[in-house]
Amino acid sequence: MKKIFWFFFFSVVVLxxxxxxxxxxxxxxxxxFAVSAESYSNFPSEIIKKRADLVLEEKLxxxxxxxxxxxxxxxxxxxxxxxxxxQLADTLDLSLQLxxxxxxxxxxxxxxxxxxxxxxxxxxxxxxLGDLVKIANAKLPNKIPPNVGNAITxxxxxxxxxxxxxxxxxxxxxFIPIGDTLVKITVKNLVDALSADLPALLASDKEKFINTYxxxxxxxxxxxxxTSMSQYLSALNDYxxxxxxxxxxxxxxxxxxxxxSKLNSNIRSKSDIKEIFQETxxxxxxxxxxxxxxxxxxxxxxx
Amino acid sequence: xxxxxNYKNIFMNTEAINTLKQVREGINAxxxxxxxxxxxxxxxxxxxxxxxxxxxxEDIIINNILQDMVDKINSSNAxxxxxxxDMKASSDKIAKFxxxxxxxxxxxxVLSHITAKAMSAGIL
Numbered sequence: 001m002k003k004i005f006w007f008f009f010f011s012v013v014v015l016x017x018x019x020x021x022x023x024x025x026x027x028x029x030x031x032x033f034a035v036s037a038e039s040y041s042n043f044p045s046e047i048i049k050k051r052a053d054l055v056l057e058e059k060l061x062x063x064x065x066x067x068x069x070x071x072x073x074x075x076x077x078x079x080x081x082x083x084x085x086x087q088l089a090d091t092l093d094l095s096l097q098l099x100x101x102x103x104x105x106x107x108x109x110x111x112x113x114x115x116x117x118x119x120x121x122x123x124x125x126x127x128x129l130g131d132l133v134k135i136a137n138a139k140l141p142n143k144i145p146p147n148v149g150n151a152i153t154x155x156x157x158x159x160x161x162x163x164x165x166x167x168x169x170x171x172x173x174x175f176i177p178i179g180d181t182l183v184k185i186t187v188k189n190l191v192d193a194l195s196a197d198l199p200a201l202l203a204s205d206k207e208k209f210i211n212t213y214x215x216x217x218x219x220x221x222x223x224x225x226x227t228s229m230s231q232y233l234s235a236l237n238d239y240x241x242x243x244x245x246x247x248x249x250x251x252x253x254x255x256x257x258x259x260x261s262k263l264n265s266n267i268r269s270k271s272d273i274k275e276i277f278q279e280t281x282x283x284x285x286x287x288x289x290x291x292x293x294x295x296x297x298x299x300x301x302x303x
Numbered sequence: 304x305x306x307x308x309n310y311k312n313i314f315m316n317t318e319a320i321n322t323l324k325q326v327r328e329g330i331n332a333x334x335x336x337x338x339x340x341x342x343x344x345x346x347x348x349x350x351x352x353x354x355x356x357x358x359x360x361e362d363i364i365i366n367n368i369l370q371d372m373v374d375k376i377n378s379s380n381a382x383x384x385x386x387x388x389d390m391k392a393s394s395d396k397i398a399k400f401x402x403x404x405x406x407x408x409x410x411x412x413v414l415s416h417i418t419a420k421a422m423s424a425g426i427l
Contacts, residue, residue, distance in 0.1 A: 044376075048369060059358070062330070065337040067344070070351040074358065081362045085369065092373045098383040105390040114401040125412040132419040139422055149415075156411065160404030164397060171393040178386055185379045193372040200320045201368060208327050215334035 021165040022110060022172065025273050026266060030110040030172070032276045033263050036283045037103035040256055041096035043290050044190060044249050047198070048089035050242055050297050054235060055205065056082045062212045095186050102179055109171050115161045126153040173267055180264040187257040194250050202246065206239040241297045248293055252286035259283040323364045330357050 022030075059078035063071045129149025137143050213232050217223045262279040276284075333354045337347060 062334065062354075062358075065334065065347075066351040066354065067348050070348070070355060074355060077355070077358065077362070081366070084366060088366070088369050088373055092376055095377045095380050095383065098380060098387060101387050102383065102390070105387060105394060108394050109390065109397070114397050122408070125408050125415075128412040128415045128419070132415040132422075135419045135422045152411070153408075156404070156408050160401065160408070164401050164404070167397045167400060171390070171397065175386065175390050175393070182379055182383050182386060186376075186383065189376050189378055193375045196372070197317075197320055197368050198372065201323075201365065204320070204323060204327060208330070211327075211331045212334065215331065215338060219338050 021162070021169045022267075023271075025275075027110045029263060029266065029273075029277055029280060030106050032280050032284070033259055034103040034107040036259070036280065036287050037256055038100050039287045040252050040283070040290070041093075041100040041103075043245070043252070043287075043294065044096060044194065045089040045093040046294060046297075047194070047242065047246050047249060048092060049086060050238070050245070051202065051205065052082050052085035052089070054209070054238055054242070055085070057235065058205070058209045058212050061216050064216045095190070099183065099186060102183075106172070106176070106179075109168055109175070114164045114168065122153050122157045125156065126150055129153060176260075176264050176267050180260055183260045184257050187253045190253050191250050194246055194253075198246060199243070202239065202243050206236070209235055209239065238297055241293055245290065245293045245297060248286065248290045252283065252290055255279070255283040255286045319364050319368050323361065323368075326357055326361050326364065330354060330361065333357065 056078055059081075060075065063074040063078070066074055126149055129152055130146075133144050133146060133149050137146070213235075217228050217232070259277065259279040259282070262277045266273070266277070333350055336342070337350050337354070342350070
């Protein structure tokens with residue numbers, strides 16, 4: 001009878017410990033992916049916002065030769081259009097905000113936050129059980145081993161910790177494959193949208209700026225000075241950087257999709273790669289490049 | 304303010320880009336005309352009105368292109384929202400489970416504290 005009990009006891013322990021939890025490297029990779037995805041999501045809408053800045057500047061310059069009342073009207077319309085395009089950029093952000101939320105939930109579901117809550121409790125429990133054992137040993141003839149309180153605390157914590165981690169792994173294994181399909185769809189939509197008409201539009205914007213500046217500033221020698229020439233050069237650099245930002249957004253979006261696919265295939269297996277996946281590293285590099293180009297755009301630096 | 308959605312489907316986007324090109328050529332031509340110093344005030348005013356109208360048309364075409372772009376990017380939002388909602392629910396369930404274990408630990412702690420007090424007071 002005793003043998004059967006121990007057989008069942010060990011079977012339960014083996015079954016319990018063989019239940020899949022995430023490896024440390026998987027958690028590390030989920031976090032690395034999530035941080036990069038959250039950072040990336042800020043950039044695509046910046047293309048529309050920065051373009052709106054440049055267009056507003058061009059529209060103001062293009063109003064110089066109008067009559068005073070027409071200038072006022074033109075400024076009001078340029079500003080209205082600027083605000084509308086900022087709103088459009090914010091709505092473009094919606095899908096990327098959802099990707100951000102998804103990444104943030106991946107981090108939450110893989111975090112140790114759930115079990116840390118338990119850890120905080122173990123000290124109190126250990127202390128209370130320790131006191132009880134001391135008092136019982138002082139009163140009872142049969143002594144209880146002094147470390148029994150610590151052992152009970154550990155059992156409660158270990159069961160709680162393990163079961164929580166099993167639940168976390170199960171949730172991630174359920175959601176990441178669904179997320180993979182949706183990340184792929186969102187990235188494809190984003191890449192298609194950024195590749196279709198936008199390059200032609202940005203090229204046309206730059207050409208229009210050159211024409212507007214030539215017609216309104218350079219055609220009048222009184223307006224040509226170091227300030228106007230510097231403004232012209234700075235704007236041309238901004239147009240080039242904007243096109244670069246667009247290309248880098250597409251590149252990084254594709255890398256985001258590839259990195260998520262790697263995460264998806266890895267989460268199904270129990271492989272324990274010590275490092276961050278090459279695919280995620282590529283994504284991190286792409287996001288860093290995006291940040292550099294964005295900074296150039298904000299500061300008016302040359303490419 | 305222009306409402307780009309009202310102008311949806313007026314242009315296919317390739318047509319929109321070609322139309323935009325023509326409108327911008329028109330804007331360029333008007334700007335060149337406006338810098339002609341021999342023009343009368345009335346002629347300048349008329350050209351200015353044409354320029355403002357072309358600017359409006361340009362804005363409509365561009366906002367239409369951008370709105371199409373936004374719609375395309377956001378077409379999978381409903382599915383993403385559903386996934387996020389499921390993930391939040393799952394996260395809440397795990398947090399609730401963790402809290403249940405915490406409560407068990409609390410209860411055991413309180414019980415042992417009471418038992419210890421009772422034993423030291425000689426009740427047990």
